[in-house]
Amino acid sequence: MAKSRVLTRDFYLEPPDRVAQRLLGKLLVRRLESVRLAGRIVEVEAYFGFGDPAAHTFAGKTLRNEVLFGPPGFAYVYFIYGMHFCLNISCEPDGQAGGVLLRALEPTEGLRTMARLRGLASDANPRLLASGPGRLCQALGIERETHNGIDVTNGRSGLHVEDDGFEPGEIAALPRVGISKAADRPLRFTIAGNRFVSR
DSSP states (O other), rough: OOOOOOOOOGOSSSSSSHHHHTTTTTTTEETTTTTTEEEEEEEEEEEEEETOOSSSSTTOOOOTTGGGGGGGGGGEEETTTTTTEEEEEEESSSSOOOOEEEEEEEEOOOHHHHHHHHHHTTTTHHHHBSSSSSHHHHTTTTTTHHHTBBBBTTTSSSSEEEEESSOOEEEEEEEEOSSSSTSSSSSEEETTOOOTTOO
């Protein structure tokens, strides 16, 4: 298998639905002190700009969502339900809003540390670690204050995405979940049949 390489900014220049599908099978990597945490991306959702009522950018640019209007390849982290962080990556050219929500990982490295961060036993079922956007952020120790605005195309940033040559095979397109507006659009993408998909 080819050596992993960090995805460049050009990868994220395309529309969210295209970037979302291309992210499937890639590795999300978080450097936590001396520990490398990694998981294969198995579920994502695409969010567009002004034309997408479910997107945080629908009403326009604010201090909260400005990352999504900036250059592609930056982390947008938000807090939801008063308890969970969610990780998105900006896409589209600078000034044009768009993002991809990372919904689930298949953990590949640092599982014991992920379990500790999740408050689980060290031998917990791997499916409990990062299957769901809130779990994913907890398992990797991702928080808005620390990670919002991080350049994920920089391998030294502590949070980035790598391509190790893995091919995901069949991709399923499904309605997005956890939203009330434009929920019927088939903009949730999963690696078909993968057991780490959130639901």
